[in-house]
Amino acid sequence: xxxxxxxxxxxxxxxxxxxxxxxxxxxxxVTTATSGQEALDKLEQHDVEVVILDVxxxxxxxxxxxxxxxxxxxxxxxxxxxxxxxxxxxxxxxKLGAFDFVTKPCDIDDxxxxxxxxxxxxxxxxxxxxxxRLLTAIRSPRELVREADGRPEK
Amino acid sequence: xxxxxPRPPASPAYETLRRRIxxxxxxxxxxxxxxxxxxxxYNFNLATREATVARMVRIADDHRNAIQSFLDERLADLGxxxxxxxxxxxxQPETLTDVLQDLxxxxxxxxxxxxxxxxxxxxxxxxxYALTGKVYSDADWFRQVIEHRTFVSDVFLxxxxxxxxxxxxxxxxxxxxxxxxxTIDTHLFTEMVERVRSGRTGEAYVVNRNGVFQTVRxxxxxLLDVAPERIGLDTPGRGVATSVARAADGSTFVWATTWLNDxxxxxVVRQEVGDAFWALHRATYVGLVILVIxxxxxxxxxxxxxxxxxxxxxxxxxxxxxxxxxxxxxGRLAEIGEMSAGFAHEINNxxxxxxxxxxxxxxxVDDLGRQGQxxxxxxxxxxxxxxxxxxxxxDRCAAVTQGILKFARHTDPVVREVxxxxxxxxxxxxxxxxxxxxxxxxxxNVTPDLPPVNADRAQLQQVVxxxxxxxxxxxxxxxxxxxxxxxxxxxLSGDRIEVSIRDNGSGISAADIGKIFTPFFxxxxxxxxxxxxxxxxxxxxxxxxxxxxxSSNPQVGTTFTVSLPPAT
Numbered sequence: 001x002x003x004x005x006x007x008x009x010x011x012x013x014x015x016x017x018x019x020x021x022x023x024x025x026x027x028x029x030v031t032t033a034t035s036g037q038e039a040l041d042k043l044e045q046h047d048v049e050v051v052i053l054d055v056x057x058x059x060x061x062x063x064x065x066x067x068x069x070x071x072x073x074x075x076x077x078x079x080x081x082x083x084x085x086x087x088x089x090x091x092x093x094x095k096l097g098a099f100d101f102v103t104k105p106c107d108i109d110d111x112x113x114x115x116x117x118x119x120x121x122x123x124x125x126x127x128x129x130x131x132x133r134l135l136t137a138i139r140s141p142r143e144l145v146r147e148a149d150g151r152p153e154k
Numbered sequence: 155x156x157x158x159x160p161r162p163p164a165s166p167a168y169e170t171l172r173r174r175i176x177x178x179x180x181x182x183x184x185x186x187x188x189x190x191x192x193x194x195x196y197n198f199n200l201a202t203r204e205a206t207v208a209r210m211v212r213i214a215d216d217h218r219n220a221i222q223s224f225l226d227e228r229l230a231d232l233g234x235x236x237x238x239x240x241x242x243x244x245x246q247p248e249t250l251t252d253v254l255q256d257l258x259x260x261x262x263x264x265x266x267x268x269x270x271x272x273x274x275x276x277x278x279x280x281x282x283y284a285l286t287g288k289v290y291s292d293a294d295w296f297r298q299v300i301e302h303r304t305f306v307s308d309v310f311l312x313x314x315x316x317x318x319x320x321x322x323x324x325x326x327x328x329x330x331x332x333x334x335x336x337t338i339d340t341h342l343f344t345e346m347v348e349r350v351r352s353g354r355t356g357e358a359y360v361v362n363r364n365g366v367f368q369t370v371r372x373x374x375x376x377l378l379d380v381a382p383e384r385i386g387l388d389t390p391g392r393g394v395a396t397s398v399a400r401a402a403d404g405s406t407f408v409w410a411t412t413w414l415n416d417x418x419x420x421x422v423v424r425q426e427v428g429d430a431f432w433a434l435h436r437a438t439y440v441g442l443v444i445l446v447i448x449x450x451x452x453x454x455x456x457x458x459x460x461x462x463x464x465x466x467x468x469x470x471x472x473x474x475x476x477x478x479x480x481x482x483x484x485g486r487l488a489e490i491g492e493m494s495a496g497f498a499h500e501i502n503n504x505x506x507x508x509x510x511x512x513x514x515x516x517x518x519v520d521d522l523g524r525q526g527q528x529x530x531x532x533x534x535x536x537x538x539x540x541x542x543x544x545x546x547x548x549d550r551c552a553a554v555t556q557g558i559l560k561f562a563r564h565t566d567p568v569v570r571e572v573x574x575x576x577x578x579x580x581x582x583x584x585x586x587x588x589x590x591x592x593x594x595x596x597x598x599n600v601t602p603d604l605p606p607v608n609a610d611r612a613q614l615q616q617v618v619x620x621x622x623x624x625x626x627x628x629x630x631x632x633x634x635x636x637x638x639x640x641x642x643x644x645x646l647s648g649d650r651i652e653v654s655i656r657d658n659g660s661g662i663s664a665a666d667i668g669k670i671f672t673p674f675f676x677x678x679x680x681x682x683x684x685x686x687x688x689x690x691x692x693x694x695x696x697x698x699x700x701x702x703x704x705s706s707n708p709q710v711g712t713t714f715t716v717s718l719p720p721a722t
Contacts, residue, residue: 019513104503104505
């Protein structure tokens, strides 16, 4: 498994700590947050590929956080952590753009597999963007220069 | 059997109700009934009475006219004779004899004929008595006839000393005055008067102003006796006077009286009331009988109807109470169901933590092992084993909470294609531990390659679980904790998918088998179960376009078969 940049968001601190330890042992980069707001703040600072987000949290609700993440960090994939199987919040989550969901209590391997998939998608996306830019560069060097001045497309 | 609380003794509320209903059920028909009967009888009474009296009046009237005619005609006869033969002619004894004979031929009432001169001397006589030569100048009748020219006497004894009455007329004036007199046969007269008969006791007779019998009264009364009753004598006037009064012998009669013969005689027609109004009395008795029979009929009917009604009410109340109780039980169980979802949620959180801790422990142990840090020993082996076991058990807990949560949701059914190949194992997994605990041998035969069905997965689960649970209960009831067998078969039958759940449990009696799909029907003791399971299953299966049927042999076993159409 390649090295993943993950963020775990859950209001249970112990769970965060232990799971982070586990994932770090396996060689991944793990950031943690105990609330939706903290997650958004940390996303500004860290380069995260996949966020594993608990649906039910006090303060900013999981779905709300999901919406925010999709708007502000569209290249970040979100995996929902939900209490029951096929259920409204998971379905809503999918509708709002979550990549997948995992039921609590979650299986680490299952979680990682899904995170891999998510990360893979993002990498594919990034490749596509790079390719697209290359193509446009071949067509118009002027635009290349203009783009280089601004930030990469969000 | 559905348990019912023993019916409480008739409560005061029911008694009051019963009394009220009974009262109105008796009154309601009784009042019009009695009214009709009374009014009818009264009117009939009245009408009959009037009719009877009217009849008597008519009889009296007609009879009086007849008698009066008789008297008038006899006088007319005398007048004729007087004019035709004259005084001188009639003085001849042979003439008188002939005349009497002729008269008698056509009016046998004439007993004798007498011719009297102006001084009251009987100068000629034809008849059965030796009266010739007698002087009647002082006789009341003579004086009357001289004064009034015609005269009808009352009955009197006279010279012959036997009751008789005479009719006489006077002809001529002054010294030429003469009188023709005839005696009327009282026997014939009585016969004529008496001729009126109505009923058993109806009779007619004539009395004079002083109440002396002028004719013989059939029921007792000789000529010249004084009638013991004075009815009608004090009532003057034309027409017929009627009354109902007691006679001297105590019986009550209907009387009709009318004056004749110049108001000298009173015709009395009478009949005993019982006799006269017999139709009336009979009708009254019949009415009474009807009243009694009808009345008791009404009362009996009212009592039986009321009892039936009250019994019905009690039964309905009981059933309602029973249903209420079942509703409460159902509500409680539903609450428990709701709470269980909460429990499952609560448990998931710590479970999540435990899992992650276990994963960490396992990872560390594995790493240490790989790094050679863990000596090979029984303890280490046990440790490793234990760690892995924890994971297994966590998985088990997770399955339970997941099962509960899936089940406890009440979302609208989401109909999807359900692949039976993995549906059944999932359901069986939910219940296999219960089977093991109850000592029930559960066999599952699902033919491979079964087509999927269109259903809401949770609802389908609900049906299968319910049937399996029922099967376990039945089997436990029959076999205790050993020997119970439940078999689940799922196979294609024709173009339908048939799922049958067969058990060797206590079975369902023929009496109950028709009711098992009815809501709230349960053979379990009160408090166990809601009685809703099978009715809900029925509803679910129907909504999927399937059918559910049951066959059972008490003490032997039961088979439920659900037949579903495959998803097209």
